[in-house]
Amino acid sequence: MPLLWLFLIVLAIAAGAYVLARVRVLAMAGENRRALHSLPVYYGSNAAMKSGVPALLVLAVWLVAQPLVIDTIASGHIPDSAIAETTSRGLVMAEVRRTADGIDMAIASGELSETAARDPQADIEDLSARLSDAGAILTSEITPPVFRAAQELRALSAVGTQAMTIIVVLIALFGALWALRETKPDFRARNVVEQGVRGLLIAAASIAILTTLGIVLSLVFNTVEFFRLYPASEFFFGTNWAPSFSGRGGASDLGIVPLLWGTFYISLVALIVAVPIGLFAAIYLSEYASPKVRAVAKPLLEVLAGIPTIVYGLFALLTVGPLLMRVFGDEGLGWMQAGTAVMTAGLVMGIMLIPFVSSLSDDIINAVPQALRDGSYGLGATQSETIRQVVLPAALPGIVGAILLAASRAIGETMIVVLGAGAAARLSLNPFDAMTTVTAKIVSQLTGDSDFASPEALVAFALGMTLFVITLGLNVFALYIVRKYREQYE
Amino acid sequence: MYDAPHYTRQETGVTDVKIKAQDVQVYYGDNHAIKDVTVDIQDKTVTAFIGPSGCGKSTFLRCLNRMNDTIDICRVEGDIRIDGDDIYDKRVDPVQLRAKVGMVFQKPNPFPKSIYDNIAYGPRIHGMARNKAEMDDIVERALRRGAIWDEVKDRLQAPGTGLSGGQQQRLCIARAVATEPEVLLMDEPCSALDPIATAQVEELIDELRQNYAVVIVTHSMQQAARVSQKTAFFHLGNLVEYDDTSKIFTNPEDSRTESYITGRIG
Numbered sequence: 001m002p003l004l005w006l007f008l009i010v011l012a013i014a015a016g017a018y019v020l021a022r023v024r025v026l027a028m029a030g031e032n033r034r035a036l037h038s039l040p041v042y043y044g045s046n047a048a049m050k051s052g053v054p055a056l057l058v059l060a061v062w063l064v065a066q067p068l069v070i071d072t073i074a075s076g077h078i079p080d081s082a083i084a085e086t087t088s089r090g091l092v093m094a095e096v097r098r099t100a101d102g103i104d105m106a107i108a109s110g111e112l113s114e115t116a117a118r119d120p121q122a123d124i125e126d127l128s129a130r131l132s133d134a135g136a137i138l139t140s141e142i143t144p145p146v147f148r149a150a151q152e153l154r155a156l157s158a159v160g161t162q163a164m165t166i167i168v169v170l171i172a173l174f175g176a177l178w179a180l181r182e183t184k185p186d187f188r189a190r191n192v193v194e195q196g197v198r199g200l201l202i203a204a205a206s207i208a209i210l211t212t213l214g215i216v217l218s219l220v221f222n223t224v225e226f227f228r229l230y231p232a233s234e235f236f237f238g239t240n241w242a243p244s245f246s247g248r249g250g251a252s253d254l255g256i257v258p259l260l261w262g263t264f265y266i267s268l269v270a271l272i273v274a275v276p277i278g279l280f281a282a283i284y285l286s287e288y289a290s291p292k293v294r295a296v297a298k299p300l301l302e303v304l305a306g307i308p309t310i311v312y313g314l315f316a317l318l319t320v321g322p323l324l325m326r327v328f329g330d331e332g333l334g335w336m337q338a339g340t341a342v343m344t345a346g347l348v349m350g351i352m353l354i355p356f357v358s359s360l361s362d363d364i365i366n367a368v369p370q371a372l373r374d375g376s377y378g379l380g381a382t383q384s385e386t387i388r389q390v391v392l393p394a395a396l397p398g399i400v401g402a403i404l405l406a407a408s409r410a411i412g413e414t415m416i417v418v419l420g421a422g423a424a425a426r427l428s429l430n431p432f433d434a435m436t437t438v439t440a441k442i443v444s445q446l447t448g449d450s451d452f453a454s455p456e457a458l459v460a461f462a463l464g465m466t467l468f469v470i471t472l473g474l475n476v477f478a479l480y481i482v483r484k485y486r487e488q489y490e
Numbered sequence: 491m492y493d494a495p496h497y498t499r500q501e502t503g504v505t506d507v508k509i510k511a512q513d514v515q516v517y518y519g520d521n522h523a524i525k526d527v528t529v530d531i532q533d534k535t536v537t538a539f540i541g542p543s544g545c546g547k548s549t550f551l552r553c554l555n556r557m558n559d560t561i562d563i564c565r566v567e568g569d570i571r572i573d574g575d576d577i578y579d580k581r582v583d584p585v586q587l588r589a590k591v592g593m594v595f596q597k598p599n600p601f602p603k604s605i606y607d608n609i610a611y612g613p614r615i616h617g618m619a620r621n622k623a624e625m626d627d628i629v630e631r632a633l634r635r636g637a638i639w640d641e642v643k644d645r646l647q648a649p650g651t652g653l654s655g656g657q658q659q660r661l662c663i664a665r666a667v668a669t670e671p672e673v674l675l676m677d678e679p680c681s682a683l684d685p686i687a688t689a690q691v692e693e694l695i696d697e698l699r700q701n702y703a704v705v706i707v708t709h710s711m712q713q714a715a716r717v718s719q720k721t722a723f724f725h726l727g728n729l730v731e732y733d734d735t736s737k738i739f740t741n742p743e744d745s746r747t748e749s750y751i752t753g754r755i756g
């Protein structure tokens with residue numbers, strides 16, 4: 001609660017500063033708005049900005065930094081001797097935090113008084129009993145060092161929170177006063193506020209970029225870690241995928257080739273389904289369909305794009321798989337062993353990509369200038385000649401871009417593969433065999449109780465990195481092509 | 491076109507009527523854009539359509555090759571004949587008609603193909619060449635007629651979109667000429683061009699008159715006076731006055747025409 005209060009107090013100070021600055025500048029100008037450099041709103045916003053923004057920033061930084069600092073200090077109270085062979089300092093510190101939380105709970109429920117909790121000579125056994133009475137979850141007996149560290153933790157947090165409250169409120173007040181002092185009719189409040197807005201936009205953009213960077217870096221570090229445990233050449237060129245989980249022991253084969261092959265094969269089937277259907281649908285919708293048909297058909301196609309992929313996965317598992325089995329399975333042609341196969345996943349993924357291809361292509365075809373069509377009609381070309389020989393060639397680079405984007409979506413798709421294609425990593429040409437993809441294997445390597453430091457788990461990062469590089473390459477290439485095509489008409 | 495009497499190129503008589511339009515009405519939905527227009531357009535003559543913008547010049551021009559068919563809400567009534575054949579007859583294929591009545595647009599619109607393919611586009615569609623040599627011939631002849639051969643003969647495979655505006659427009663004229671039309675419709679062909687390119691295109695139009703009936707929409711009265719022999723003045727969807735260009739510009743009958751050419755309506 002105190003945090004919410006603090007937040008509200010800062011907001012209240014900012015609001016007060018807003019009102020005061022407005023009133024002050026109007027009073028100084030003698031209610032003559034034309035004497036002001038900016039609208040009164042800007043003087044108010046300037047004051048609110050200067051009191052609220054730094055205070056809230058400090059608050060945010062403090063909230064992140066305080067636990068880190070306090071943890072380090074409290075951890076100093078645990079001698080190395082108090083850490084048993086089987087655990088680590090990190091685990092003991094987790095215990096300390098749990099104990100501190102438990103004490104808080106006990107105090108809140110009245111089991112324990114504040115003074116008793118602070119008493120360094122407190123009877124630890126009695127305390128443990130009280131904590132578990134209050135509902136705190138403690139995994140092991142509380143040891144004296146843990147208890148003392150927990151006490152230290154609580155004391156420091158209390159001090160820290162108090163200091164934070166005081167400092168943040170002071171910053172807000174100081175900011176408000178500063179802004180009020182500079183509030184004069186000829187102060188360029190509008191420019192300052194606009195700079196503030198620009199700062200906000202820059203901050204938003206930086207957060208997006210930094211997050212991406214962080215994701216990539218974590219991928220890179222974990223991948224490097226993996227290659228320290230497992231030779232890169234075997235990863236990239238190994239044709240066998242057979243991880244052994246830590247429990248069973250033994251060495252793992254972690255070759256990416258069968259997974260890449262599965263990814264490629266399933267994506268290929270998906271594109272063979274999606275590209276012609278999507279493209280023809282786009283041509284029909286943009287060139288032939290009457291406005292009425294278009295008004296109904298386009299939203300319907302877009303609904304298809306809004307279906308979650310897990311639903312497509314169910315469709316693959318429950319409908320398409322059995323259907324294919326009836327034709328190609330043992331009762332039919334005998335090519336198919338089970339409902340999960342490259343064909344099943346590829347077909348369903350293709351259906352998923354149809355709206356993607358068609359709506360992108362539709363936009364691109366619509367962007368071909370009407371003047372080109374008129375020119376062609378004016379020469380006595382029919383509609384289909386115009387489309388084939390003028391519109392499509394003009395739109396081709398953009399359509400290729402759309403197809404590449406669809407391909408990178410197909411490569412990244414997971415759910416349909418898990419449910420539709422099975423989990424067997426296999427190098428085979430038969431599209432009715434079960435296979436699996438990079439994404440599906442990332443999921444299966446990280447789910448279950450594997451040790452996150454083992455190569456079997458870290459391989460997921462190497463797989464993710466490989467996938468990332470491939471799709472990034474495809475996307476960059478696609479965007480390059482699309483952009484090049486755009487320039488043609490500008 | 492249908493099998494009945496075929497168009498034959500008129501060899502003689504500069505004053506033969508090529509296009510006969512009678513009581514033409516055009517509606518865009520409820521908007522009555524062309525009202526009761528009756529006009530005879532002569533062969534081997536440049537006819538200019540002038541008038542304030544929005545008066546229906548383009549609309550009427552587009553009736554002559556049925557380009558209005560590509561606009562859903564557009565409805566054309568009345569009788570338009572080329573060489574005596576009703577072009578709105580059910581048996582007439584508008585696509586075939588457009589090969590006979592070429593069109594050049596306001597903004598140069600070369601296809602994003604090579605210069606050669608731009609010209610060869612129409613002839614290919616209509617199967618006018620049996621082999622590559624014939625096609626080369628057609629392309630060269632069209633480019634020469636478009637007065638642009640000398641400028642592009644060394645780069646026929648370069649993209650048509652890479653030419654300058656004036657060259658692009660002459661390329662579009664050459665492209666229209668390549669399908670051997672009998673009538674050439676031009677909708678403000680110079681409005682996107684600089685004065686030098688305009689002069690080149692105007693010179694070209696004057697040459698084209700020897701082979702075709704040319705109809706040109708223009709908002710420049712000087713241009714109408716320079717290139718045309720006949721001028722039609724449109725106002726609010728009506729054909730106000732149609733006469734020899736010299737007469738229209740020196741001694742118009744209708745007061746509206748006079749106001750327009752002296753700059754009082756516009």
Ligand SMILES: Nc1ncnc2c1ncn2[C@@H]1O[C@H](COP(=O)(O)OP(=O)(O)O)[C@@H](O)[C@H]1O
Pocket residue numbers: 518521523541542543544545546547548549550561
């Ligand atoms: N595609 C169209 N759809 C609806 N109305 C149109 C269309 N084209 C032209 N019009 C209308 O028809 C009238 C004549 O237009 P237009 O023939 O383009 O005039 P001009 O070429 O003389 O400037 C105008 O009122 C215009 O709004």
Ligand SMILES: [Mg+2]
Pocket residue numbers: 547548549677
């Ligand atoms: Mg016009």
